[in-house]
Every structure is written in structure tokens, then in C-alpha cells.
Amino acid sequence: DQQVKQNSPSLSVQEGRISILNCDYTNSMFDYFLWYKKYPAEGPTFLISISSIKDKNEDGRFTVFLNKSAKHLSLHIVPSQPGDSAVYFCAASKHQGAQKLVFGQGTRLTINP
Amino acid sequence: DTGVSQDPRHKITKRGQNVTFRCDPISEHNRLYWYRQTLGQGPEFLTYFQNEAQLEKSRLLSDRFSAERPKGSFSTLEIQRTEQGDSAMYLCASSFLTGVNSPLHFGNGTRLTVT
Numbered sequence: 350d351q352q353v354k355q356n357s358p359s360l361s362v363q364e365g366r367i368s369i370l371n372c373d374y375t376n377s378m379f380d381y382f383l384w385y386k387k388y389p390a391e392g393p394t395f396l397i398s399i400s401s402i403k404d405k406n407e408d409g410r411f412t413v414f415l416n417k418s419a420k421h422l423s424l425h426i427v428p429s430q431p432g433d434s435a436v437y438f439c440a441a442s443k444h445q446g447a448q449k450l451v452f453g454q455g456t457r458l459t460i461n462p
Numbered sequence: 463d464t465g466v467s468q469d470p471r472h473k474i475t476k477r478g479q480n481v482t483f484r485c486d487p488i489s490e491h492n493r494l495y496w497y498r499q500t501l502g503q504g505p506e507f508l509t510y511f512q513n514e515a516q517l518e519k520s521r522l523l524s525d526r527f528s529a530e531r532p533k534g535s536f537s538t539l540e541i542q543r544t545e546q547g548d549s550a551m552y553l554c555a556s557s558f559l560t561g562v563n564s565p566l567h568f569g570n571g572t573r574l575t576v577t
Contacts, residue, residue, distance in 0.1 A: 452504025
């Protein structure tokens with residue numbers, strides 16, 4: 350039962366362009382969503398989050414959009430930089446503050462110079 | 463902020479042996495989590511502590527697994543009678559319980575290989 354799905358295992362984007370990573374979820378009880386970035390041999394690093402009371406949250410080059418009716422969220426990175434090449438995980442939790450996260454399978458983003 | 467520290471980084475053991483991993487969370491964080499990640503998958507929740515109390519355990523955590531957090535500081539995860547299916551990356555994370563959402567901060571993990 351995969352409650353959080355990232356259907357694209359990989360994505361390749363040219364440097365300077367926009368990267369869009371997608372995530373779908375099935376559990377309507379999820380109310381807090383996060384994106385993590387992971388480099389090889391390191392643990393996941395928190396990137397950006399959004400509460401279900403919002404539909405957009407922006408932090409520098411990173412913006413997360415939430416569409417509750419479609420149970421879909423996306424991460425936009427603009428402009429994309431070579432250092433953004435990593436595996437990106439979408440995660441969701443049911444109760445604010447409980448932080449028992451359910452993760453997607455990850456999308457490997459490669460930024461080409 | 464020295465980050466979440468996990469030890470060892472790598473562990474190779476033979477099937478049937480016991481192994482123990484240690485996690486030192488960020489000092490002011492009162493919540494500590496254990497996750498497991500296998501190849502091609504995202505991390506899966508195993509258990510979490512608030513201070514020294516273990517508040518929840520996943521069905522993934524069989525009787526062979528036990529976690530402790532004495533005195534609400536560092537935590538240990540022990541796997542008894544290891545099986546090849548236990549091979550995975552074991553990740554520890556910590557967070558600060560507040561009235562608003564506090565993201566988890568992960569360590570670099572312990573990679574377990576059971577031969």
C-alpha cells in the first residue's frame with residue numbers, strides 16, 4: 350500500500366531551466382508535506398515543507414505547490430543548478446507535529462551543464 | 463548544531479548474529495526516530511521516542527528488533543538473530559517538539575549488510 354508515490358524514477362534537466370518534481374498521495378488524512386534531498390552516502394536533508402492549509406510555499410529557488418483536491422504536490426526548482434543533482438523524496442504525515450513521515454520512492458534529478 | 467550522528471557507518475555481519483547501532487540526536491531535540499531504507503525505496507518508519515518514552519512502533523519492527531533511548535539522549539537499535547532481509551540503511555532522525563511543524567533532521571545512516 351504505497352500511500353505516497355513518485356512516479357518518475359529519474360528526471361534530467363538542463364542547467365538554468367526549471368525542474369519540476371511530482372508526488373501523489375492517497376491518504377486524505379495527510380496534512381503536512383515535505384521534500385527532502387539526498388546525496389549519495391548521506392542522510393536526507395530537509396528542503397521545504399507545506400501545510401495543508403496552504404497551496405504554495407516558496408523558499409528561494411524552491412517552491413512547493415499543493416493541490417488537495419487532486420492529492421498532488423510538486424516541487425519547482427528555478428533556476429536549476431548542477432548542485433541540485435540528487436535524489437528527491439516527497440514525504441507526508443497525518444498529524445502536525447507527530448512527524449511520522451511516509452516517504453515516496455524518490456526521483457533522481459540530474460542537472461546537465 | 464553538530465547534526466545527528468550515527469555509529470557505525472557500515473556494519474557487515476553474518477546471518478544469526480546480533481548487531482547494535484547508536485544514534486546521537488541534535489542535543490536540544492526531544493524526539494528521535496528510526497527509519498529503514500532499502501535500495502530504490504524511500505525511508506520507512508520503524509519507531510520513535512519522545513524523550514525516553516517509546517511512543518510508537520511500526521509493524522515492520524519484528525520481535526527481533528529493539529530500540530532504547532535511556533535518559534532521553536542517545537538511542538540504540540538492536541537487531542537479534544539477523545537475517546539477510548535485514549540488509550538495509552538504518553537512518554536516525556531527530557526533531558524538536560513545538561506547537562508548529564518541525565522537520566526531521568536525519569543522520570547519515572548505518573548501512574547493514576547481512577551475509
